[in-house]
Amino acid sequence: MSNIYLGVIGVGGVGTAFLNQLARLPNAPKLILLARSTQTLLAPTPAYSPAIPAGDWKAAAESPSLTKSGALSPEEIASYLSSAPGRSILVDNTSDPALASSYPVFLRKGISIVTPNKKGFSSDLSLWKEIFAAAAEGKALVYHESTVGAGLPVISTLRDLVATGDEVTRIEGVFSGTLSFLFNNFAPVSGASNAKWSEVVAQAKELGYTEPDPRDDLNGMDVARKLTILARIAGLEVQGPDAFPIESLIPAELAALPSTADGITQFMTELPKFDEQMAAIKEGAEKQGKVVRYVGSVDVAKKEVRVGLQQFDKDSAIAGLKGSDNIISFYTKRYGSPLIVQGAGAGGDVTAMGVTADLIKVIQRLG
């Protein structure tokens, strides 16, 4: 294991949590590159030593024994890592689409990829194919558990089902912690909430459960990206996250507001005008004895992917979800009742946990 080298990009919430986990990992690979948006810290060539201390990189950034540089291009990073005296792994803790589109460059050079970044796996189908072809070519590995459900065992479970010859017929679930929180509070199973939709959104925003612009959650695009990934693993050739219907929860009238601070404020101010629409949806479900939830589903046989509102029986697992939990149900030929995975599907620590667990598996396979 000591002969494995690690480059890490991103020191945001997930990146910081990951570095803390890495620092405590026994037999951790040598951290030789750590990149932030404008700065890159490197172990000096040609020895690729000393390594960067993962738990203490901020202090180490001041040390003269490390090399400092501005932002490097993916090609420069790939070239640096592939010249290290051993196998190397890139951990991409960003959500950068440009970096994701460069994965094939890394993989062809034999650099394995571990990442929670959805962009590489949920954009054009051609990129997905190129990534796995490049991995085969470079005998490199690609692990991306945290792209769906954070650290929950979703990708690995689906891959195991497929690899062992089970037939996955349907996948259904709540894939967004934010939308889970919104609907669990707006339309609880007990029916006890009189909360208005705009109030629940404002509360979620205040608690930091939404993106800075809540429309980035409400547009359903994040859920659509996750469904794209799962559908592809299940064998569907989904062209991209815009190749199937996505029900946006952004009122059409407010979609064009800019993503500036002013635009966001105006969005939140005008959202109450649409409370009646959402109340009608909630009451419609209530009249059927059901609750409304924002879900994603893949029907493998029908080759159908859908993202949007749906009604659920109050005693169903999806209706009973609490807090901001995710739930993912796999319906397969072998499993009479669905195989269900449930729990926190967002947050720095649990997302980083998925990344670290993937890293351990890659190390074991390269080791």
Add this chain to the structure above:
Amino acid sequence: MSNIYLGVIGVGGVGTAFLNQLARLPNAPKLILLARSTQTLLAPTPAYSPAIPAGDWKAAAESPSLTKSGALSPEEIASYLSSAPGRSILVDNTSDPALASSYPVFLRKGISIVTPNKKGFSSDLSLWKEIFAAAAEGKALVYHESTVGAGLPVISTLRDLVATGDEVTRIEGVFSGTLSFLFNNFAPVSGASNAKWSEVVAQAKELGYTEPDPRDDLNGMDVARKLTILARIAGLEVQGPDAFPIESLIPAELAALPSTADGITQFMTELPKFDEQMAAIKEGAEKQGKVVRYVGSVDVAKKEVRVGLQQFDKDSAIAGLKGSDNIISFYTKRYGSPLIVQGAGAGGDVTAMGVTADLIKVIQRLG
């Protein structure tokens, strides 16, 4: 991958399902040994070729090109496998404690183990320690996902949580498909069942959901073995499945009946005498607005393992379980709400799926 050799022991329900999955696996390792209780089929030495066709082993058993033998000792099997011209893996699809106690012999010779057999991991703590020490010594791997929850991702999830530095505080769940079925039908959340306990047991026996002797389910020992395994992975030094309290559902008066056909018949005949006792337990829970379930739990901080009856709120995930499903909840420091895995935890196909998925991982690591 083509240089990996496989020995398989056991052709019962799980063994047969596994061989069917193996037959469809792309790049499967070469099956060079297949052992039943009294007969062993081998690829002839010294070439270890031709291999045994996994999907068609019954017909192949008649072929003169394979070597036939009576039952071989674990030492003989280990010696045969370790002389193969590549890395080898033993898949133990039995529930044989004697074979399990020989795992160290295989591992020290560099033969990896994949198995759903609980015995090696849930008997004396000394055997557990010896197994993992032998694996380290022989640079061999041990995968046993299907020892808990069959193909459900239970062992792998717990190992990932521990390996990435999370602190598992508590594990709780329904670990027996049989006991799940019994209580979901005896005390459903709807309260609608007037079924007597003995009737539900008889029905489960008829449907093939119990062991031939239902007392092998009702004694709680199978659940205790699973809890022993989970507790050990979570870091507790549990001496064995008899080192903590197990609430047996076998009336003391009927425990001594022999395990013969006559004894089993007598057990089933006398069980109705105890229906009132079970009805009282059910009603006691009902009075609290709860339902009774047979669960296992590990409290890591208190170093406590328990197996037995417990009352649950009707809207809890455990109470809501259906059919013969298992549910396992991991409470950890990182996960605010528990990480839950749920689904079929018994049956040939799904147990074999866990074995096959493990085999793929071992091949990837050896490859």
